[in-house]
Amino acid sequence: MTDTPVIGVLALQGDVREHLIALASADAVARPVRRPEELAEVDGLVIPGGESTTMSKLAVLFGMMEPLRARVAAGMPVYGTCAGMILLADEILDPSPSSPSRSSGGYPISGQETVGGIDMIVRRNAFGRQNESFEAAVEVDGVPGGSVEGVFIRAPWVESVGAAVDVIATHGGHIVAVRQGNALATSFHPELTGDHRVHALFVDMVRAVGRLDPGRISRVRIDSGDAKEKADVRPL
Ligand code: GLN
Numbered sequence: 001m002t003d004t005p006v007i008g009v010l011a012l013q014g015d016v017r018e019h020l021i022a023l024a025s026a027d028a029v030a031r032p033v034r035r036p037e038e039l040a041e042v043d044g045l046v047i048p049g050g051e052s053t054t055m056s057k058l059a060v061l062f063g064m065m066e067p068l069r070a071r072v073a074a075g076m077p078v079y080g081t082c083a084g085m086i087l088l089a090d091e092i093l094d095p096s097p098s099s100p101s102r103s104s105g106g107y108p109i110s111g112q113e114t115v116g117g118i119d120m121i122v123r124r125n126a127f128g129r130q131n132e133s134f135e136a137a138v139e140v141d142g143v144p145g146g147s148v149e150g151v152f153i154r155a156p157w158v159e160s161v162g163a164a165v166d167v168i169a170t171h172g173g174h175i176v177a178v179r180q181g182n183a184l185a186t187s188f189h190p191e192l193t194g195d196h197r198v199h200a201l202f203v204d205m206v207r208a209v210g211r212l213d214p215g216r217i218s219r220v221r222i223d224s225g226d227a228k229e230k231a232d233v234r235p236l
Helices: 014-027 036-040 052-061 064-073 083-087 197-212 215-221
Strands: 005-010 029-033 044-047 078-081 087-092 118-123 133-138 148-153 157-161 166-171 175-181 184-186
Touching: 005 014, 014 029, 014 197, 029 118, 036 064, 044 083, 044 197, 052 064, 052 083, 078 083, 078 197, 083 087, 083 118, 083 166, 083 184, 118 175, 118 184, 133 166, 148 166, 166 197, 184 197
Parallel strands: 005 029, 005 044, 044 078, 078 184, 087 118
Antiparallel strands: 118 157, 133 148, 157 175, 166 175, 175 184
16 A cells, blocks of 8 residues: 555553554554644544543543544544543443533533544443453454454443444444444454454545545655554653
8 A cells, every 4th residue: 555544543541552553553654642733633543442531531631622523523534442432422321420510511411521423322331340351252344354352341332323323343232333434433442452453444444535635645655654663652
């Protein structure tokens, strides 16, 4: 491929480094993104796993919440894992009681602010405390080569989706991966497994947008080269 996209990882909290490595292995140039100027420079963004309440608070504090909403609404490809899935939900259930109140942003019924962008209701910690962490084979539509190893850590599930959302994976009768246009979300953490097929799917989504907007790709070509060497992996 000549078109090597530049993909950011929202680096406010969570497993940023693992995503940077997975993206570089899937032939993207990967960068941490903390500021609006950095967000403006990437072709796509991963929102990592971590703690969605903390990430949401930090996004507001760092002046990132509105720029994130604006770019996602404008069609920037975005992929959220676990806490990142929660941040991409238009509505969430069972939020932390200590999260910011509705008055701080007006986002959904729960009070915990989200970036939104996927027409779905996500239930936090849905797989329950008893099973805080488990692994399961998950078939993901659009990911060739058989099931992926789903690592679920205090994972959410998707309670319901709107008509524009494709359900691309389920586990135990619950929705655990979805896609709506340029937005992708999984309840589980492919970045922790060493199998980068889900990241490769996302990198392809970013490339597809680049092909429709050649102006961006000509800029990106300047950056191309060995993506693995270009991953900007810094301790947080
Ligand atoms: N339960 C966490 C939250 O609500 C998500 C856990 C994870 O990202 N592994 O943010």
